[in-house]
Amino acid sequence: MLDRAQRVFDAPNSFQNFIAGRFVGAEHGDTIPRESPAHGKIVSYYPASTRTDAKAAITAARESFDAGTWAFSYGGDRARLLQEVARMIRRDADELALVEALETSKPFEAARGEILFSAELWDYAAGAARALHGDSLNTLGASMLGLVLREPIGVVGIITPWNYPFLILSERLPFALAAGCSAVVKPSEFTSGTALMLGRYLKDAGLPDGVCNILSGLGDPVGQTILDSHDVDMVAFTGSTRVGRAAIAASAGNIKKLSLELGGKSPSVVFADCDLDAAVDGVIKAATVNMGECCIAGSRLLVQASIADEFQNRIAQRLQQVQMGDPFDPASRIGAIINRAQFDRIAQMVRDGLASGARLVCGGEPGHNAGLFFPPTVLADVTPDMRVAREEIFGPVLSVMSFERLEDAIRLANDTEYGLAAYVWTNDLTKALSCSRRIRAGRVWVNAALEGYPELPLGGFKQSGNGRETGRYGIEEYTELKSVHLKVGEQTERWVEGA
Numbered sequence: 056m057l058d059r060a061q062r063v064f065d066a067p068n069s070f071q072n073f074i075a076g077r078f079v080g081a082e083h084g085d086t087i088p089r090e091s092p093a094h095g096k097i098v099s100y101y102p103a104s105t106r107t108d109a110k111a112a113i114t115a116a117r118e119s120f121d122a123g124t125w126a127f128s129y130g131g132d133r134a135r136l137l138q139e140v141a142r143m144i145r146r147d148a149d150e151l152a153l154v155e156a157l158e159t160s161k162p163f164e165a166a167r168g169e170i171l172f173s174a175e176l177w178d179y180a181a182g183a184a185r186a187l188h189g190d191s192l193n194t195l196g197a198s199m200l201g202l203v204l205r206e207p208i209g210v211v212g213i214i215t216p217w218n219y220p221f222l223i224l225s226e227r228l229p230f231a232l233a234a235g236c237s238a239v240v241k242p243s244e245f246t247s248g249t250a251l252m253l254g255r256y257l258k259d260a261g262l263p264d265g266v267c268n269i270l271s272g273l274g275d276p277v278g279q280t281i282l283d284s285h286d287v288d289m290v291a292f293t294g295s296t297r298v299g300r301a302a303i304a305a306s307a308g309n310i311k312k313l314s315l316e317l318g319g320k321s322p323s324v325v326f327a328d329c330d331l332d333a334a335v336d337g338v339i340k341a342a343t344v345n346m347g348e349c350c351i352a353g354s355r356l357l358v359q360a361s362i363a364d365e366f367q368n369r370i371a372q373r374l375q376q377v378q379m380g381d382p383f384d385p386a387s388r389i390g391a392i393i394n395r396a397q398f399d400r401i402a403q404m405v406r407d408g409l410a411s412g413a414r415l416v417c418g419g420e421p422g423h424n425a426g427l428f429f430p431p432t433v434l435a436d437v438t439p440d441m442r443v444a445r446e447e448i449f450g451p452v453l454s455v456m457s458f459e460r461l462e463d464a465i466r467l468a469n470d471t472e473y474g475l476a477a478y479v480w481t482n483d484l485t486k487a488l489s490c491s492r493r494i495r496a497g498r499v500w501v502n503a504a505l506e507g508y509p510e511l512p513l514g515g516f517k518q519s520g521n522g523r524e525t526g527r528y529g530i531e532e533y534t535e536l537k538s539v540h541l542k543v544g545e546q547t548e549r550w551v552e553g554a
Contacts, residue, residue: 056163057383059153064091068154069100070247072108072271073254075115076264082107087244087271092160092391093382093426099158101247104272109239109280112268116210116237117286119265126207126235134181137229139260140253141177144170147252154248155220156382160390160426161345163383170249172507173225176525179509180229183530187234202539207235208312209288211533212281214274214302215250216294217243217393218348218449224250226513226524227291227314232267234533239287240269241278245393247271274298285309289533292316293350295447296473296518314522314532316350316515318447319475322468323353323504324490326481327362330502334480335369337504338453341478343377343431344505346389347451348397350519351476353504354448356455357467363457367435370453371417374431381426389451391427398427401450408434408443408454416455439470447473461486468494474516478504497523 069086071078080086081102089099102108120126125133144151152167159166192201211231215223220242231238242250254269270277281287282305289312292302296318306313323338341353358366379389392398398421405419418432431451437444443454458464468477468490477496481487491499497514500506512523522532 056149056153060157060383063098063153063157064094064096067097067099068248070102070251070271072102072104072112073251073258073267073269074108074112075268076258078254081105081272087247087273089158089245089248091157092393093428095426099154099248101244101251101271104270104277106276106280108270108272109241109277110284112239112270113210113281113284113286115265115268116239119263120207120210120237124263125232125237125266128235130184130187130233133184133233133235136260136262137177137181137184137233140229140256141174141181143256143259144174144177148174151221151249151252154252155246156390158246158248159217159220159393160382162387162390164385165345166382169219169222173222176225176509177229179525180233180530183230183527184233186527187530187534189536198542198544200541200543202541204537204539205531205534206537208533208535209236210286211236211238212284212287212290213238213240214278214281214290214292214294215240215242217245218345218350220246221249221253223293224253226529228253228267230524230529231291231533232262234530236289236533237265238267239281240267241281242269242271244271244273279305282306282311283308287311289313291522291524299520314514314524315520316475316513316522316524317518317520318473319350319352319515319519320355320445320447320471320473321351321353321476321478321496322355322357322494323478324464324468324480324494325356325358325362325366326464326483326486327359328482328486329480330482331362331366331369333502335366335373337478337480337502339370339373339377339431341504342453343374343389343451346392346429348393348449351498351505352449353476353478354453355444355471356453357464358455358457359464360457360459363455367416367433367455370433374417374433377431379428379430389428389431392429392450393427395427397449398429401429401448401452404443404446404448404450405432405434405452408437408441411441411443413437413441413443413454418451439467445471461489465490465493472518475519476500
């Protein structure tokens with residue numbers, strides 16, 4: 056795979072937009088170059104789309120939806136097309152993973168695992184396309200039959216982030232298509248490659264022109280045009296809470312429906328009665344997976360006081376065994392940070408934590424490695440008021456706090472404006488259930504970390520967003536309900552006398 060990566064260094068990938076069934080460049084032919092964070096070499100060129108390009112994509116989606124060819128097609132036909140896309144994704148898993156590893160710097164095997172899981176999501180959405188249904192009420196009297204229809208919401212804008220480019224898109228797009236929607240997809244300008252590659256699969260699978268349009272570019276103009284357009288009925292946005300607020304403001308123009316997966320500051324809650332070895336491994340995984348650039352990263356470690364010192368020391372010892380390095384080295388578990396701005400922010404947050412009284416257990420110094428590699432860092436003696444305990448860092452930094460009782464653990468877990476995920480480690484069923492029920496988060500793992508399934512929904516509480524993706528709830532998110540009042544039999548009653 057390193058040989059294939061070298062060929063990309065010598066001749067970077069060049070991608071095109073997919074609009075109205077055609078592969079095209081940006082309006083003026085401008086491109087966005089993308090450097091590999093691990094290698095400092097250009098690996099991709101994306102179209103630098105303009106507002107005009109975005110409007111063309113929206114128009115194509117609007118016209119395709121209003122024509123009804125896809126929106127009112129047989130669910131079985133939609134299912135077969137989505138299954139065919141899943142087959143192509145599996146067929147090209149290595150190629151897709153290569154592009155993601157180069158653009159994101161995540162380890163190649165991790166990228167490949169995400170691509171294969173994405174195929175599972177497309178397969179699940181295919182099944183959901185057949186199962187989507189409404190309801191009927193035969194209890195409204197002899198002359199009235201009630202029908203509840205579930206219809207596609209319309210044109211959906213899907214704006215995705217740079218940390219899981221293909222996976223997060225696959226948690227949304229196949230479900231929108233399964234529901235009968237048309238879509239305009241805007242991937243991050245840092246990692247657009249695999250989203251643009253998807254256009255070829257959709258075309259080859261036979262998706263009608265204009266049903267899905269994919270274009271790269273900056274948030275303004277492309278993302279903003281999608282948010283502002285009155286021809287877009289819904290936006291599914293994944294990214295920071297700050298940008299999520301802007302999306303909410305922009306949606307007021309035509310009262311768009313929004314599905315938002317935003318920031319997180321997820322706790323790993325560790326009780327003294329847990330399996331310590333399993334908990335150490337799980338806490339490290341939750342904190343460092345994808346270089347910590349994960350919205351559901353377990354970036355706060357809440358550990359019972361009686362084991363706090365031992366546990367954080369075990370964490371530090373195990374982290375010495377976690378290799379950081381080139382994404383194409385099979386031994387690497389942690390790659391480089393996405394860009395210099397994010398790298399510098401992580402370093403500054405660590406410095407702020409230490410200046411506020413936190414104690415460095417391990418990591419903290421980026422060193423002089425080639426590439427944007429930041430070592431896994433553990434900060435102890437953190438207090439809830441510190442920035443490192445409250446703000447999303449989006450890097451491999453773990454902030455440690457201790458608690459005495461169950462009630463203290465739940466209070467600390469909920470002491471955040473976010474509510475995206477939580478991890479609980481205990482062998483006590485009562486503690487596990489109490490935490491699962493009372494921690495305000497969209498997902499809770501008990502004695503596990505980051506094990507995902509297409510059947511289960513994802514989303515956030517509080518400022519981590521609204522709406523749900525994946526599972527049967529994911530397809531329903533892209534629909535509207537319509538009530539039909541169907542009068543049957545002879546009409547004998549008159550509202551106007553004598554009529």
